[in-house]
Amino acid sequence: xxxxxxxxxxxxxxxxxxxxxxxxxxxxxxxxxxxxxxxxxxxxxxxxxxxxxxxxxxxxxxxxxxxxxxxxxxxxxxxxxxxxxxxxxxxxxxxxxxxxxxxxxxxxxxxxxxxxxxxxxxxxxxxxxxxxxxxxxxxxxxxxxxxxxxxxxxxxxxxxxxxxxxxxxxxxxxxxxxxxxxxxxxxxxxxxxxxxxxxxxxxxxxxxxxxxxxxxxx
Amino acid sequence: xxxxxxxxxxxxxxxxxxxxxxxxxxxxxxxxxxxxxxxxxxxxxxxxxxxxxxxxxxxxxxxxxxxxxxxxxxxxxxxxxxxxxxxxxxxxxxxxxxxxxxxxxxxxxxxxxxxxxxxxxxxxxxxxxxxxxxxxxxxxxxxxxxxxxxxxxxxxxxxxxxxxxxxxxxxxxxxxxxxxxxxxxxxxxxxxxxxxxxxxxxxxxxxxxxxxxxxxxxxxxxxxxxxxxxxxxxxxxxxxxx
Ligand SMILES: Nc1ncnc2c1ncn2[C@@H]1O[C@H](COP(=O)(O)OP(=O)(O)OP(=O)(O)O)[C@@H](O)[C@H]1O
Ligand SMILES: [Mg+2]
Numbered sequence: 001x002x003x004x005x006x007x008x009x010x011x012x013x014x015x016x017x018x019x020x021x022x023x024x025x026x027x028x029x030x031x032x033x034x035x036x037x038x039x040x041x042x043x044x045x046x047x048x049x050x051x052x053x054x055x056x057x058x059x060x061x062x063x064x065x066x067x068x069x070x071x072x073x074x075x076x077x078x079x080x081x082x083x084x085x086x087x088x089x090x091x092x093x094x095x096x097x098x099x100x101x102x103x104x105x106x107x108x109x110x111x112x113x114x115x116x117x118x119x120x121x122x123x124x125x126x127x128x129x130x131x132x133x134x135x136x137x138x139x140x141x142x143x144x145x146x147x148x149x150x151x152x153x154x155x156x157x158x159x160x161x162x163x164x165x166x167x168x169x170x171x172x173x174x175x176x177x178x179x180x181x182x183x184x185x186x187x188x189x190x191x192x193x194x195x196x197x198x199x200x201x202x203x204x205x206x207x208x209x210x211x212x213x214x215x216x217x218x
Numbered sequence: 219x220x221x222x223x224x225x226x227x228x229x230x231x232x233x234x235x236x237x238x239x240x241x242x243x244x245x246x247x248x249x250x251x252x253x254x255x256x257x258x259x260x261x262x263x264x265x266x267x268x269x270x271x272x273x274x275x276x277x278x279x280x281x282x283x284x285x286x287x288x289x290x291x292x293x294x295x296x297x298x299x300x301x302x303x304x305x306x307x308x309x310x311x312x313x314x315x316x317x318x319x320x321x322x323x324x325x326x327x328x329x330x331x332x333x334x335x336x337x338x339x340x341x342x343x344x345x346x347x348x349x350x351x352x353x354x355x356x357x358x359x360x361x362x363x364x365x366x367x368x369x370x371x372x373x374x375x376x377x378x379x380x381x382x383x384x385x386x387x388x389x390x391x392x393x394x395x396x397x398x399x400x401x402x403x404x405x406x407x408x409x410x411x412x413x414x415x416x417x418x419x420x421x422x423x424x425x426x427x428x429x430x431x432x433x434x435x436x437x438x439x440x441x442x443x444x445x446x447x448x449x450x451x452x453x454x455x456x457x458x459x460x
Contacts, residue, residue, distance in 0.1 A: 116305075116307075118303060118305050118307035119307055119309065119310075121270055121301075121303070121307065122301075122303065122307035122308075122309070122366075122369075123309075124270065124296065125268055125270065125296055125299075125300070125301040125370075126296065126297070126320070126321040126324070126325060126369075126370075126373055127293045127294070127296035127297035127321070127325045127373060128293075128321075128324055128325060129289075129293065132324055136320070136324065137309055140311040141309075141310060141311055144311075216353075
């Protein structure tokens with residue numbers, strides 16, 4: 001068969017539109033996921049029994065179910081249960097927030113607890129309250145250790161957005177699917193889609209590499 | 219007034235009793251050297267003073283404040299009792315200067331300029347005036363421990379606690395730390411020092427305490443006790459550390 005570049009040229013505007021949505025979902029979802037993940041991770045690491053149990057329940061619930069089921073639940077089941085209407089975009093972003101949040105919580109917990117306990121004691125011994133010890137003493141050391149696993153999670157979440165094809169969000173994979181259904185040029189379209197994903201994850205990897213290089217790992 | 223006052227202090231980890239009704243008064247200006255076999259409770263006794271460990275029974279007053287008086291009072295106690303650890307525990311993300319300036323900025327509300335000037339003076343005092351911009355990983359063990367001493371001094375404590383400050387150091391680096399501690403003692407700082415450095419105990423200590431199995435079994439003048447240890451177990455212990 002011959003590879004027809006004009007197919008790609010024709011499809012590109014729509015695909016780029018899809019990529020834009022993919023980035024939007026991933027970005028918004030990961031920002032929220034970081035917030036949720038930090039809170040849940042710190043609750044797990046330093047919270048009292050009820051707080052830790054709540055965080056544990058959340059993390060296990062999310063890690064134990066597929067993301068497709070989670071987004072279906074948010075999009076189709078939540079409106080029935082709570083009578084809230086969610087549009088596909090909101091459902092997609094929420095799914096990434098909730099899903100990435102659980103994995104990030106474990107990353108945060110692991111990184112904080114990996115910091116030598118002597119540092120915590122040195123901070124407390126100066127008369128600092130615990131929250132300042134977490135923010136100024138343990139946090140900066142833990143944060144550096146989080147960058148590699150966080151980078152990994154960012155890439156996973158970015159690719160997970162392709163699963164939102166099931167609720168009809170017009171992200172990159174969905175765009176590819178729709179164009180393919182119209183012109184049947186599977187090779188060109190899926191090659192282009194794959195390359196666009198590679199460009200996005202590649203850029204992300206590059207940013208993380210630079211960040212890692214800039215920060216001394218402690 | 220006593221700077222530190224143990225009143226029948228009991229401490230246990232689970233079912234292991236580590237401190238057994240310890241009574242101990244320490245006055246301002248004393249340099250107490252604490253010795254004893256491994257596991258006898260020396261570190262625990264020290265860590266109860268600044269509430270890194272919570273006592274289970276009795277009471278413990280630091281500068282008149284009980285370690286049981288609540289969180290904010292515990293923070294006051296910790297600011298009165300500086301601590302130096304065996305493993306230095308410097309903050310690795312901060313330079314030597316930042317390590318020393320950190321405490322005053324965070325707990326004493328000092329301005330950055332104020333804290334930095336004071337930190338620079340303290341580094342000079344421990345002989346590290348030219349090392350302020352080095353990170354802990356770029357310093358030798360002896361230098362790190364001297365930065366740690368400066369960090370503890372920066373919050374202007376009334377009392378300094380040392381838990382085996384030279385044990386993690388190579389022999390040739392120990393004297394630089396001991397010298398700093400000696401000059402601190404000569405300035406009149408109240409100090410409690412867990413150490414195996416008997417020369418330091420003899421030369422700098424004003425009081426020697428021998429702990430065994432969670433109890434203080436000998437308490438007296440270092441020179442007397444070290445030259446003529448009447449307690450047989452102290453005598454045996456000293457033979458092992460020499
Ligand atoms: N956090 C802890 N949890 C459980 N047991 C502990 C803990 N800290 C200390 N212990 C136990 O308490 C006892 C006294 O410990 P401590 O560290 O006070 O002894 P030490 O006299 O400082 O000994 P060393 O000379 O080895 O430092 C030991 O049996 C130790 O195993
Ligand atoms: Mg000890």
